[in-house]
Amino acid sequence: MMLTLADCGELELIARLRPYCHRELIGDDAAVLSLPPAEQLVVSTDVLVEGVHFSLGMTGTPVTMTPLDVGWRSLAANLSDLAAMGxxxxxxxxxxxxxxxxxxxxxxxxxxxxxxxxxxxxxSIIGGDTCRSSVLSLSITVLGSAPPERIIYRDRAQAGDVIVVTGVHGASRAGLECLLYPQWASTVPEQLRQAWIQAHQRPQPRLDLVQWLRHRVPPPRLAGMDSSDGLAAAVLQLCQASGVGAVLWAEKIPMVGYGDRLQALNWALYGGEDFELVLCLTPELAQDLCRAAGDHAAIVGEIIPEKRVQLKLNGELLAVQPDQLFQHF
Amino acid sequence: MMLTLADCGELELIARLRPYCHRELIGDDAAVLSLPPAEQLVVSTDVLVEGVHFSLGMTGTPVTMTPLDVGWRSLAANLSDLAAMGxxxxxxxxxxxxxxxxxxxxxxxxxxxxxxxxxxxxxSIIGGDTCRSSVLSLSITVLGSAPPERIIYRDRAQAGDVIVVTGVHGASRAGLECLLYPQWASTVPEQLRQAWIQAHQRPQPRLDLVQWLRHRVPPPRLAGMDSSDGLAAAVLQLCQASGVGAVLWAEKIPMVGYGDRLQALNWALYGGEDFELVLCLTPELAQDLCRAAGDHAAIVGEIIPEKRVQLKLNGELLAVQPDQLFQHF
Structure with a gap:
């Protein structure tokens, strides 16, 4: 017989979860943390529901992850929000x-x-609460900090900036396709397939880039956010917040290098859940960053004063909408 | 037709909720806050599920609150955790x-x-997330701060301390009884009934006491927590964390002054959800505190070196258990 929460009770559940939490911060009405001196607190909350954001097969949706993946991915999504803020x-x-x-x-x-x-x-996990419900859900609140001058906001993009993205956009979506359609997946080279599935199940928040940016003196002007809703949504939101526009260069966007190119482009722009960073910054800083990041960052477009977001594809300029895929034409 | 979330969509919902949130802290991947200099961050998370922690009639449980009450009470419970930490x-x-x-x-x-x-x-509300699920639930994370020397932990109670409680214990439970049993409620004097219902629907976290304690120089040694799980559970947990015991004096506990005395005592000890504070401190500080708080605080027992928690009732000493009501005998 599999042990269920009903068999176990809340006190035993908490005792079983305690080894996964910070040893000294659990046990009072609240957890106590110290901030590094002169830093500000950065806070983000995400809610994840079984059958909506992930599937463990409880509500009939296809299973594409283990519980371990669900835990990793849920937190990675939240840590990505911190990275997006610097x-x-x-x-x-x-x-x-x-x-x-x-x-x-x-x-x-x-x-x-x-x-x-x-x-x-x-x-580490420093606190929380457990309770019963008819559906499995997680609400994660991540706490982070940054010196005020290092915090990255969305509304600081300026005409003349270039757009830098980290990682490969569309990889998470390609991984999901592999998991949902094993027959198609069997046509994909093993190494690529594994990389995509890894991108889907175990995304890596780009805190490495935050570390790199911390060492820039003086702190550079940046705008940025993460690409959790897709690259198109990120660029649209950055432009809206900053009162500017952008041109994305389709052939410069690092995307999955297998199968239909237009499909790969659509996954990159609209697939979402890549948890990479999208930054607007001066061309000089962008080049430094790309050199430092090796293959892991690329300049993919530019910020323009006109308030429209366009994609340059095969020499043509196409309007980018929040959720409109580009069709074969 | 009543507008539902399905009619409205996430973007419109967020637009409608925005007026209830802090105007300037919403709109990036995360919210940014400053801590008062040299203070530590104090964090607590609570999950509340419809049909378990509150009822709006969605899952067949009796309705005892409006949505407004649910919002107030959910946050008050969380703020009480901050108060409990100082x-x-x-x-x-x-x-x-x-x-x-x-x-x-x-x-x-x-x-x-x-x-x-x-x-x-x-x-104020500084951030969050909304999503669909098959059940209504809220996960609230409160962020607070305190100078390190002002933080109240559970493990600092010492033999010789007295136990101070704020407010009237059992009032929230009495209010719930009034709402569940209107016929019985009609026998209770109007003013009392209203006070109990208020205690149940709109509890007041004791941040006033935190303010009072902040002015004590030097910071006094205290142990404490809130009584959200009942007075008995609070005293038991304080004693366990501190490696001491306690004697509670039944006749000194401020409880609901109507109906059966033993029932009122049981509600005070085991009713829970009063969100009052239970503090262990020196008799001198306790007397100061009770003078300052007027009717709103009382000395109800003492800390003893022997690791047992007892109730002195009609001259007899009875063992206090986490959830064992006292019977007529």
Whole structure:
């Protein structure tokens, strides 16, 4: 018999989850943290629901991840919000709601995944709450900090800036396609397939870039956000917040290098969940950054004064909409 | 036709909730806050699920609150955790999951209640997330701060301390009884009934006491927590964390002054959700505090070196257990 939450009870569940949490910060009404001197607090909350944001097969949606992946990915998405703000993590809290018939092993797997991701990025679970519900959901609040002059906002893009993206856009979506359509996946070279699935199940928030930017003296002017809703949405939101426009150069966007090019472009622009960074900055800083990041960053467009976002594809300029795929034409 | 979340969509919902949030802190990947210099961050997360922690009639449980009450009470419970730590609030994030058929007015009511409670205690909603789910749930993370020497932990109680409680214990439970059993409620004097219902629907976190304690020079040694799980659970947990015991004096505990005395005592000890403070401190400081608080604080027992928690009732000493009601005998 599989042990469920109903068998286990809240006190035993908490005892089982404790090893995944920071040892000294659990046990009072609240957790206490210190901020590095002269830094500001940066806070982000995400809610993730089984059957909507991830699937463990409880609600009939196809399973594409283990509980461990769900934990890792949920936290990685949140840490990506910190990276997008130029902040480094201090800790996180987890609000867990789960059905009584949920296996305890599922919950332990999710916490194990969160703890592994937290540890990989030098942070830990410092508190939270558990309760019963008819659906499994996670609410993660990440706490981070940054010196005020290092915080990255969306509204600082200026005409003349270039747009830099990290990583390969569309890889997470390609990984999901592999998991949903194994027959198609079997046509993809093994190494590519594994990289895409890894991008989908174990995304890496770009805190490495935050570390790199911290060493720039004086702190450069930047605008930025992450590409959790797709590259197109990120550029549109940056332009809207900053009152500018942009041209994206299709052939410069690092995307999945297999299969239909237009499909790969659509995944890059609209696939989402890549958790990469999209930054607007001076061409000089952009070149430095790309040199430092090796293959992991590329200049993919420019900021223009006219308030429209366009894609340059095969010499033509096409309007970029929040959710309109580019069709074969 | 009542407007539901399905009619409204996420973007319109967020636009409707924006007036209840801090105007300048919403719109980036994360919110940015400053801590008062040399203070530590204090963080607490609570998850609240419809049909478990509150009822709006969606899952067949009896309705005892409006959406506004649910919002107020949910946040008050969280702010009480800050008060229990000696911290004052900086801001909060809200993770909301709700069914597609949920009326938009219900969600707006909950946010209105949270915003009203936040404002009453000098704080505001600074971020969060909304998503669909099959059940309505709220995950609230409150952020507060305190100078390190002012933080109240559970493990600092010492033999010789007295136990001070704020407010009337059992009032929230008495209010719930009034709402569940209107016939019985009609026998209770109007003013009492209103006070109890208020205690249940609109509890007041004891941040006033935190303010008072902040002015003590030098910072006194204290142990404390809130009584959200009942007075008995609070004293048991304080004693366990501090490696001491306690004697509670039944006749000194401020409880509801109507009906059966033993029932009132049981509500005080085990009713829970009073969100009052339970503090262990020197008799001198306790007397000062009770003088300053007027009717709102009382000395109700003492800390002893022997690791047992007892209730002195009619001259007899009875063992206090986490959830064992005292029977007529």
């Amino acid at each position: 902040a480094l993590p201090l800790g996180l809290t987890v609000g867990l709601a789960a059905p009584r018939n949920c296996p305890v092993a599922t919950i332990e797997g999710i916490y194990q995944g969160m703890a592994a991701c937290a540890q990989a990025y030098g942070t | 911290a004052l609030p900086l801001g909060l994030t809200v993770g909301l999951a709700a069914p597609r058929n949920c009326p938009v007015a219900t969600i707006e009511g909950i946010y209105q209640g949270m915003a009203a409670c936040a404002q009453a205690y000098g704080t």
